[in-house]
Amino acid sequence: MLNQTLMQLLALGFVLLGIILLSVYGIRYRSKPPQIRSFPVFRALSDEVGRVAEEGAAIHIAIGNGSLIGDEAMTSVAALQGLHALLDLSAAYDTPPLITTSDPTLYLLASDWMRRAYARLGSADLYRPVTVQFTAASPVTYAAMAATYLADGGLGSNIVLGAFTQEATLLTAAAERRNIHSMGGTTSPQGLGALYPALGAEQLVMGEDMFAGGAEVLQRSANFASLGTQDVLRWLVIGGIVLTALISLLGGA
Amino acid sequence: MFKRFLPTVVAMLVGLLVLLGYLLPVDFLILLRDFLLRWATVLAVFALLLAYMSLLRVHILRLSRARKNKITSLLVIVSALGTLALVLWQGAAGAWTQQLVNSVLVPGESALLALTAVTLIVAGMRLMRVRRTIGGVIFVIAAAIVLLTTVAYSFYPDMLAALRQGVDTLATGGMRGLMLGVALGVTLTGLRVILGFDRPHSDE
Numbered sequence: 001m002l003n004q005t006l007m008q009l010l011a012l013g014f015v016l017l018g019i020i021l022l023s024v025y026g027i028r029y030r031s032k033p034p035q036i037r038s039f040p041v042f043r044a045l046s047d048e049v050g051r052v053a054e055e056g057a058a059i060h061i062a063i064g065n066g067s068l069i070g071d072e073a074m075t076s077v078a079a080l081q082g083l084h085a086l087l088d089l090s091a092a093y094d095t096p097p098l099i100t101t102s103d104p105t106l107y108l109l110a111s112d113w114m115r116r117a118y119a120r121l122g123s124a125d126l127y128r129p130v131t132v133q134f135t136a137a138s139p140v141t142y143a144a145m146a147a148t149y150l151a152d153g154g155l156g157s158n159i160v161l162g163a164f165t166q167e168a169t170l171l172t173a174a175a176e177r178r179n180i181h182s183m184g185g186t187t188s189p190q191g192l193g194a195l196y197p198a199l200g201a202e203q204l205v206m207g208e209d210m211f212a213g214g215a216e217v218l219q220r221s222a223n224f225a226s227l228g229t230q231d232v233l234r235w236l237v238i239g240g241i242v243l244t245a246l247i248s249l250l251g252g253a
Numbered sequence: 254m255f256k257r258f259l260p261t262v263v264a265m266l267v268g269l270l271v272l273l274g275y276l277l278p279v280d281f282l283i284l285l286r287d288f289l290l291r292w293a294t295v296l297a298v299f300a301l302l303l304a305y306m307s308l309l310r311v312h313i314l315r316l317s318r319a320r321k322n323k324i325t326s327l328l329v330i331v332s333a334l335g336t337l338a339l340v341l342w343q344g345a346a347g348a349w350t351q352q353l354v355n356s357v358l359v360p361g362e363s364a365l366l367a368l369t370a371v372t373l374i375v376a377g378m379r380l381m382r383v384r385r386t387i388g389g390v391i392f393v394i395a396a397a398i399v400l401l402t403t404v405a406y407s408f409y410p411d412m413l414a415a416l417r418q419g420v421d422t423l424a425t426g427g428m429r430g431l432m433l434g435v436a437l438g439v440t441l442t443g444l445r446v447i448l449g450f451d452r453p454h455s456d457e
Contacts, residue, residue, distance in 0.1 A: 004278075005278050008275075008276050008277065008278055009276075011275075011276050012276040012277065014440075015272070015276065015440070015444070018440060018441060018444050019444060019448065022441065022444060022445070022448065022450070026450070067297070068297075069290075069293045069294065069296075069297050073443075074438070074439040074442040074443050074446075075435075075439065077442055077446070077451070077453045078438065078442050080453065081451075081453075104297065104300035104301040104303065104304035104305075105296075105297055105300045107300070107303075107304045107307065108300050108303060108304075109453065109454070112454070113453075129307070129310075130310070130311050130314060132307075133307065133308070133311050134304035134305075134307050134308050135308070137301075138358075138362060140362050140365045140366055140369070141361070141362065141365065143365075144365050144368075145329075148322065148325060152319075152321055152322055153321075166366075166369045166373065167365075167369060169369050169372045169373050169376060170365070170368065170369060170372060172376065173372040173375065173376065176376075176379070187431075187435045187438075189427075189428050189431055189432075192431075193373075193396075194369070194373060194376075196380075196392055197373070197376035197377045197379065197380040197389075197392065198376045198379075198380075200380075200384050200386070200388075200389070201386075201388050206431075207431045207432075207434050207435050208431075208434030208435050208437065208438045210435075210438065211435075211438030211439075211441070211442055214442075214451075222445055222450035222451065223445075225450075226441045226442070226445055229441055230437050230438060230441055233437055233440075233441075234433070234434070234437060237433060237437070
């Protein structure tokens with residue numbers, strides 16, 4: 001019980017430190033944005049709109065299975081932030097992508113994001129609800145169903161970005177068969193193992209890089225602050241791991 | 254203004270209370286956290302209903318407009334309505350519902366999962382043919398060792414024990430590193446939402 005309380009208080013301290021650092025970095029980066037590592041995949045996402053429009057095709061965006069009331073909620077939010085520029089550009093050219101998901105809550109959020117992309121341009125009436133589709137409730141059935149859309153034709157790009165496990169391979173395999181260009185990323189090791197052979201390191205967003213998409217695309221101080229805080233907290237975690245290892249080593253001796 | 258600020262205030266308040274419910278050992282906060290999470294589940298059920306209606310609408314439209322794969326859409330509509338009727342009639346634990354799950358859904362999903370194994374092998378072979386980079390070579394070697402130590406281990410346990418331990422140690426270390434980074438990203442994205450820096454539910 002004491003151990004659990006100690007862990008809870010440690011976690012609370014970690015969160016409070018995160019809040020303080022976020023605020024400090026947020027103020028600091030408001031006037032002068034930092035230089036961050038480039039994430040070419042996020043930059044390339046919006047270029048797909050023009051490329052695909054020239055082909056007279058559409059983009060398929062698979063945003064995965066991350067429920068907004070589950071562990072993967074923030075992965076889904078980060079994926080949508082990374083897609084922000086693409087959605088805006090698609091609305092501007094009125095070439096909406098086909099967005100698919102297997103989670104009902106994420107379906108509602110993605111619909112809202114797409115509708116708002118049109119509303120920001122003052123043309124909310126152009127938004128078509130079928131742009132965002134809930135294809136199935138189970139991840140593997142969802143991937144199989146979305147793969148049939150890729151096989152149907154009319155799609156020129158396949159973006160797989162969000163919470164996925166091994167079912168992502170069904171989407172990339174279907175795209176490969178139709179010579180459709182794929183890119184994307186995920187956070188789980190199983191999903192990365194499935195995406196890496198199909199996309200390679202250049203077209204793949206791996207692990208925590210998913211959370212840098214917002215900073216790369218939106219260029220907002222809050223997102224930059226998040227990256228700065230992440231760096232500091234990472235070193236704290238590393239220090240904690242080394243310290244714990246040393247204590248247990250000395251204790252054991 | 255009302256449309257913009259009310260969702261933000263609700264999201265911040267609920268997020269903060271649920272977070273404190275996990276981090277502070279106070280009974281009231283724990284009760285409040287559980288209550289709010291039950292509400293979230295109710296909202297998720299409404300989301301499922303809307304998603305279900307959307308699924309039907311999409312496939313009815315495809316049935317009337319699409320030139321290809323009309324049979325797929327017809328199957329989706331019939332199975333979606335049929336399953337709904339069955340669940341309304343017997344409940345989720347009913348004999349026919351369970352029969353449907355065990356004889357259609359489970360085998361179907363298992364077949365699709367088996368298919369993912371095949372597509373992964375094909376993707377690995379294609380990787381060696383198309384992109385012969387150092388990363389690609391390491392990936393294929395690692396995948397081959399993992400396959401060897403999991404499939405052949407039961408036949409040659411003595412021979413493969415050391416290799417398996419080495420692979421496990423490397424894989425566990427790599428996965429922990431990856432997951433620590435992801436956990437930090439998740440925490441900070443969540444904090445941005447709770448603090449109102451990010452508003453995924455309303456206009457930025």
